[in-house]
Amino acid sequence: MECSKLLGVLAFICFLIPVMSSSSERQFTAWSKLRVNLTRRSEGESNSAERLRSAVDRSKRRMNTIEAFVEQQIAGPLDTETPIRVGSGEFLMSVAVGTPSVSFEAIVDTGSDLIWTQCMPCQSCYTQPTPIFDPSQSSSYSTVSCTDSLCDALGAFQTGCTSDCTFDYMYGDGSETSGDLAYESFSIGSGSGSMVQGIAFGCSHDNQGRGFSQGSGLVGLGRGSLSLISQLGSKVDNKFSYCLLPITDSSSQTSPLFFGEGSSLSGANTIPLIKNSVNPSFWYIPVTGITLNGNPVNIPAGTFDLQSDGSGGMIIDSGTTYTYLNEVAYSPLREAIQSSIDVTPVEDSSGDLCYQKSDNMALPSLAFNFHGGANYNLPPENFFIPQYGDLLCLAMGSSRGLSIFGNVQQQNFHILYDNAQNTLSFKPTKCDSL
Missing domain, CATH: 2.40.70.10 (Acid Proteases)
Incomplete structure (x- = not known):
């Protein structure tokens, strides 16, 4: 078993231009402008004071996890220890995966890379509000081979390879996810956004812990090659931006996130x-x-x-x-x-x-x-x-x-x-x- 990521982050709604490539080719059509809405996690808090205190408590745990992860990375992996990664962020986004598509809410994090969701068959899964993705029902699903460069990008999170690439992440709060690295078609946003083919993601069959509450998976916006921004690359000018409303804001407004030209x-x-x-x-x-x-x-x-x-x-x-x-x-x-x-x-x-x-x-x-x-x-x-x-x-x-x-x-x-x-x-x- 290997490490995890410390996550942290953002929620969005967007519309994508359709592409015609196969999932294994990982090709994309350029986007002219892309806007997304960020939704802050609430975890059922009844008022702004409870929401703020919960966010501060999560913040302290996240900081401690990040510190421990950085210190462990510097010291180097030990055979007797499992390296830790960071655990869940503060924002959610709407995502749909597969053909036909299955929608879910994902935690988004600028401090991590991997995109993943819970998948059937589930060896162990936490309760989520939407149906769990079944790759056997999707015509656009394909596994990533061990020789693929994105399998290598898992680094220490790769759990061994025979033919298909597998991973295991352990988060700082004790939460864990493991499964297969695969390619799929994704639509990002709560509307009828067009599918983007060939996104590498984690199809997770074993997920445990409380760190993923409110989300049915994660989307990484870090700097590594498995993150969403890195996979989209030049098609969104390799950039994104956001503007966060105050944490004390009690309105139902969402914070915007932009990709490509919209980030100017x-x-x-x-x-x-x-x-x-x-x-x-x-x-x-x-x-x-x-x-x-x-x-x-x-x-x-x-x-x-x-x-x-x-x-x-x-x-x-x-x-x-x-x-x-x-x-x-x-x-x-x-x-x-x-x-x-x-x-x-x-x-x-x-x-x-x-x-x-x-x-x-x-x-x-x-x-x-x-x-x-x-x-x-x-x-x-x-x-x-x-x-x-x-x-x-x-x-x-x-x-x-x-x-x-x-x-x-x-x-x-x-x-x-x-x-x-x-x-x-x-x-x-x-x-x-x-």
Whole structure:
């Protein structure tokens, strides 16, 4: 048995131009513009406070899992241990698979690659709200052979190969999925979107654990070759973008995600992305420091640098709610924030920095500084969020090494991932206006 992925992410509705290739050829017709709607996970919470607390709890578990995975990757696999991957994200998307198609809701994650859904026959499957996909009823299904390059892309997740390619992922929360790597026709979105043939995905026959609640599978938007963005490649210009509504938004509006030309973003700040050969699925960003009220926070130079052994650095992740900073950066930032607010903080059992909300409380301005001079200027609502009714709490925490730029800090920013140009662009935007 081998590892898993730490997932994290997004939900969408889109329309695709039909293609006529066979599934094994993995050919696509170019798309002119593609828009998708992101739906935030709720897991049955009855109000926004419960939804926020559940998201924060998942965020902390995800951060711990990511840290453990990165540390294990650096140390190298041990015969006595199963490497861990990351587990479920914060957003859902509608997907249909097969010919004829079967629809389901999938968790979407910018921190992982594999696309998968539960398949018949089920050795062990968790309950899902839609029918489980039966590949024997689909005329477009074919398995991936052991000699296929995408089987090699599974790496340590490959469970051995005789003729067909198989996988086994174990997630950080104990959830697990295993099955066959295959090609299928996919339609993405809740409408009658056209089928795209030849998408490699995991047809999972053995799925256990609680990490997949609300979804009937996963879609990876990481940087590896098995992710959706990598498989679509130049046909969507190797890029996608999204704009996340605030986590406190109680409306039924969804957040948009775009592929191809729809991802164009004029007047934005653009920064280089960093590739990590040890953890190639993650989107690493080049943070150089943090300023508070225009003044640099006393963080040692190089704190956010990616190290030669693959440790450190900062990733941007749509599936983590809070931002988590290396303790060397978090401690002085928390101290600086507390010193800048002329109100006594409220004791909170969670350890968060919280204040009694009041109309006249002045909150500081905060910015992340990037290599090349670009600044990501955060409004107060992107780093202080309401919790427990009348409390405002800092939406950040500490980590042991790797830092994570979470989705609260991304809300009401249009963010573009360009895998071909190896850049990330961002622009303050009212996401409900797109």
